[in-house]
Amino acid sequence: MSGSRIRVLIVDDSVVIRRLIKEILDADSRIEVVGVAHNGQVALGKVEELKPDALTMDIEMPVMNGVEAVRALRKTHPRLPIVMFSTLTERGASATMDALAAGASDYVTKPANVGSVMESRQNIKDQLVPKLVALTGARKLVGARPAMPPAQPPVGQSRAGASARRTQPFGLLAIGSSTGGPDALATVLSALPGDLPVPVVITQHMPPVFTKMLAQRLDSTCRLSISEAVEGDAVERGRVLIAPGGLHLELKSRGTGVFVHLSDAPPENFCRPAVDVMFRSVSAVYRNRVLAVVLTGMGRDGASGAGVIRTAGGEVFAQDEASSVVWGMPGATVMAGQADRVVPLEQMASTVASALVQSQGASRAVADGVRA
Template sequence: MSATRVRVLVVDDSVVIRRLIKEILDADPRIEVVGVAQNGQVAIAKVGELKPDAVTMDIEMPVMNGVDAVRAIRKTQPRLPIVMFSTLTERGASGTMDALAAGASDYVTKPANVGSVMESRKNISEQLIPKLVALTGARRLAGATRTALPPAQPPAGMARNGPNVRRTQPFGLLAIGSSTGGPDALASVLTSLPGDLPVPVVITQHMPPVFTKMLAQRLDSSCRLKVTEAVEGDTVQRGRVLIAPGGHHMELRSRGTSVFVHLSDAPPENFCRPSVDVMFRSIAPVYRNRVLGLILTGMGRDGAAGAGILRTSGGEVFVQDEATSVVWGMPGATVMAGQADRVLPLEQIAATVTAALSQNQGVTSMRQATGPVSGGVRA
């Protein structure tokens, strides 16, 4: 790979879109477009010929579509960053989920109106360029450190911050935050959780509207727990996994002995809506020291500040390790802030989380195991 500029192959059946993407990427001094392809079959050949650092891939193309092209490329290039272009439609979301399941690294939403040049340029610049830079940077780092053993706890010098609160009650909630690479990581974790998990699960995954609903449906079809996209007023209860809907922050609130979902249109935090920090911040006063937070792969820092709030309240936070993360932004920021209790490879997360959530549950009634804490007294 180039040690400086990111070498990108652009794949799209539209001449207009190919030209638009190429112009925008070439204008960035960090990126160089080394080739274009009009369908998946040509893309496979050019990946072998040009050896790009990253690929942008359309989904719907003649001859060979983007999903099939991803599957073929992954046979010889298991870690080459591939970013899909998708429309903000149910069909586009479904195709994107298929592509991510096939091994795509991430996706951006395709310009809906190529006639609006300014809007299209802004859309591609703000979404695509940061992802290409982050994904290729993560790949280079992984190539240099892949042989290192993943730490079982935060590295030396990254001491646990916040008061040393001893948790004397079982966990009452599992709260998960994820972004880039999250759908695959969530599938790995959730499909390995038992159907009798003793606590509810809430998730904030950075995704737009329609996509989060499709993600919930896909996960529900393969999990023993019931997975749905959250709606206003949903009750948080054992056996259910609630995913924040795209375009809305998800907060938890208590009423008597119940906990319910409140959806908010407040401004984005960390450039995200839904935001993991918003969700974590709302959880802390409801569940206090009975929260197990989990931060999976993702760009940026969302979740690091919220993890500090959870742990100040006595909760614990596990994060995915660098070696198995697509991008170690969110989990890495949490570790560097001293807010991670455990740093785990993806394949160990489900078993470790299940063990932590199940510990001492037998001595506590169902009401205590899942209900909120109000005014410092268990409801």
């Protein structure tokens, strides 16, 4: 970042929207709007001229749309924060997924059917400003120094407050993510084997419609079966269920099976679905057989739940700082002392798969020892 304020370029073909975003950002002393552009092609030139710290980018624009502009910018500016503006529609969600796949950092949703201009302004402000601050802060930190994960405990080391040593293999993989999560999830899930020996549940901070679209995109590119969770879904080996936007994902035991329960309980950490809710729930059902992963994201969601999982004897892996778009969630988990391992994104799938296989081998060894 240059200077003390965050220099932002606004890219949108609507004069009204450009003016609205500028007024919102100008009102924050941490941000300086250094320019505007009415399409992606103009934005490319403005980026070279103005050298902004971040961009806000509309998706549908003439000449060069937002997705095309992101692809072009990523060739020369791989880490420049780009926040897309999207609509809460299936078409908007699909286009946003295209933009995230092209390298966009995050997105905000345009308010629909909002009762007043003031509400509309507040809606955008509440979403956009924190993301610009987090994304540019992450870029500044990564550029300033290499990420140094804290030393990890030796394999098998006991933890204060943890339950007895696990004598059964892991029974579930639970993943939490937010900002940068769709790309991180694609990286991890696409590298996992199709015969994964456990079910997978995921909470990604996203609104309704977007989570369904995310599940469809991931299902089309991964060997695992991936879908948006619905009430009563069976939690089964090799099946991946993603919490739907607007609802917490919990698990319930019934007979010999485990099933999904979706809850509209109040948000936690300003989120619904929330990772902490899911982590607490899976720990209650699977106890020390939970392997949890905290991927890139803003805020602290997941850190408290990770503590619950580890106290029960489960394990938690956190994405490292260098590979995270924002090291908020995994960083909070690490700083709270609730991460068994800190892992680069590109190594997360192999690390998870290895842990699952090793847990099966360890449980067989224990069983053989008992029989002997």
